[in-house]
Structures are given as C-alpha cells and as structure tokens.
Amino acid sequence: MPSNRSNRIKRWEDIEESALVQLVYVSTLTISSRLNTSIFDEVEGHARNYNEQHGITGTLCYGNGHFLQCIEGEKRHVFALKERIFADSRHKNIEVLLLEVINHRGFTDWRMRLLFLERWLWSPATKEQAAQLSPFLPFAPHGWSSDRTERFLQTIKTFDSPPHIKAAGITYNALGNMFRHIAAPHQAFLIIQGFLSVLLVVALILLYL
Incomplete structure (x- = not known):
C-alpha cells in the first residue's frame, strides 16, 4: 500500500455515525456481468x-x-450501502481507495450519475470535454494512491454532462474483454494451432496441384 494512502483511509469504528464521509472503492465486473448490458440500468435504478x-x-x-x-x-447510511454493494456477486476484487471524513460534498446529485471511461465509445462532444482524462486512461484504478484518486475525482467534477454511450458498444466491449480473458492464458496454444492450420492448407493445395 502506498504510504500516502494510509492516512486517507479511516477505520469505520473511528468515525462518528453522523459524520459526513466519502468512500471511494474500485472493483472488477465478472465475465457474466460484462455481457449483461442492462447491469448499468439496474445499478442506476x-x-x-x-x-x-x-x-x-x-x-x-x-x-x-x-x-x-x-x-x-x-x-451510517454509507456503511449500510457499502455492505450491500460489497456483497454483490456481480463484481469482485473490491478495494477501498479512500475513506475519510469530509466537510462538504464533492457531488451533489443523488442520481449517482454514470460515467463511462471508454474513449472509443464516446461521442465527439464527449471527447472534447474529457480530453483532460488522458492521464487516467486506459482505466485501471486498482492500486491508485489517494492523491491520484482525488485528482481523478476533481477532474470529473468539471464535466458538464456524462459521456454519451450506446449499449451496443458496451456489448462489443464486453465480448472483447471475454475473448481477451479466454485467449490470454492459451496464446501459445492458439499460435501453434494457427500455424499448423496454415501448413495443412498449404499441404492440401500442393497435394491437388
């Protein structure tokens, strides 16, 4: 754990029940959840x-x-919500990046707006607005320090509107992620099989010439 993060993660038992707190966590969607494009509507709803x-x-x-x-x-309300979220089987690898007492809210919209950080799925207007997110892309927040997490939050607060996104794009991205997870451990096998397939085709062509 980076040394500059430890003083930004408080213990729940050391915080008064009525205190205003900010909790920031990261997690990874399971493969089945990535294929379910409605998960974002479900979470928001x-x-x-x-x-x-x-x-x-x-x-x-x-x-x-x-x-x-x-x-x-x-x-007390954040803790109760945290318990529900952390028990959700649709995601895993949960890590707390920030837990601290704050004097005022950084986000005032209770709708918990959803922000997509896939540059290739954004509209042109979104790309112009979110150019300042480049230092945080590709998005891999696990292990972020408290300072980096805070810089990210400060950046997205300036956005006029959340990025435009299409469900189809999320589906393609989910399929790509699934293929990557399936193929990565077997790259050597796939390469060999591909090479053998090419040799077989060549052999058949030479046989019938």
Whole structure:
C-alpha cells in the first residue's frame, strides 16, 4: 500500500455515525456481468430511490471492466450501502481507495450519475470535454494512491454532462474483454494451432496441384 494512502483511509469504528464521509472503492465486473448490458440500468435504478431517501450522493465510473464509485453521505447510511454493494456477486476484487471524513460534498446529485471511461465509445462532444482524462486512461484504478484518486475525482467534477454511450458498444466491449480473458492464458496454444492450420492448407493445395 502506498504510504500516502494510509492516512486517507479511516477505520469505520473511528468515525462518528453522523459524520459526513466519502468512500471511494474500485472493483472488477465478472465475465457474466460484462455481457449483461442492462447491469448499468439496474445499478442506476436500484440506487436512485435509496440514495434520495438516505442523502447519498456521488458518481459511478466504468471502464475497461472496472468500476470506481464515490459515495458520500452520513457514515451510517454509507456503511449500510457499502455492505450491500460489497456483497454483490456481480463484481469482485473490491478495494477501498479512500475513506475519510469530509466537510462538504464533492457531488451533489443523488442520481449517482454514470460515467463511462471508454474513449472509443464516446461521442465527439464527449471527447472534447474529457480530453483532460488522458492521464487516467486506459482505466485501471486498482492500486491508485489517494492523491491520484482525488485528482481523478476533481477532474470529473468539471464535466458538464456524462459521456454519451450506446449499449451496443458496451456489448462489443464486453465480448472483447471475454475473448481477451479466454485467449490470454492459451496464446501459445492458439499460435501453434494457427500455424499448423496454415501448413495443412498449404499441404492440401500442393497435394491437388
């Protein structure tokens, strides 16, 4: 753990129940979840009523198969929401990047807007607006220091609107991620099989010449 992160992650038991806190965590979607494009609507829909009723604000970012979520509110409500989120089997590799007491909220919209960090899926207008995100792409937030996490949050606060995204694009990205995870451990096997297939084709052509 980077040394500059430790003082930005408090222990839950050391924080008063009524304190205003900010929790930032990252996680990785499971393969089956990446193929379910409705997961983003489900997450947003389930959060909407709970957040409004319990004074929860923040943002949810997705890119490269990873979630980064910032949750703000009273400690007791944030803790209860955290317990529900961390128990969700649709994601894994959960890591807390920030947990601290704050004086004021950085995000005031209880709708928990969803921000997609896949540059190739953005509209032209979005690309112009989000050019300042380049230092954080490709999106791989696991292991970020507290300072880097804070710089990222400060950057996305300036966005006028969330990036434009199409569900089909998410599907293609999910399929690409799935293929990458399946193929990566077997690259040598695939290369050999491909080479043998080429030799077989050549042999057949020479046989019938």
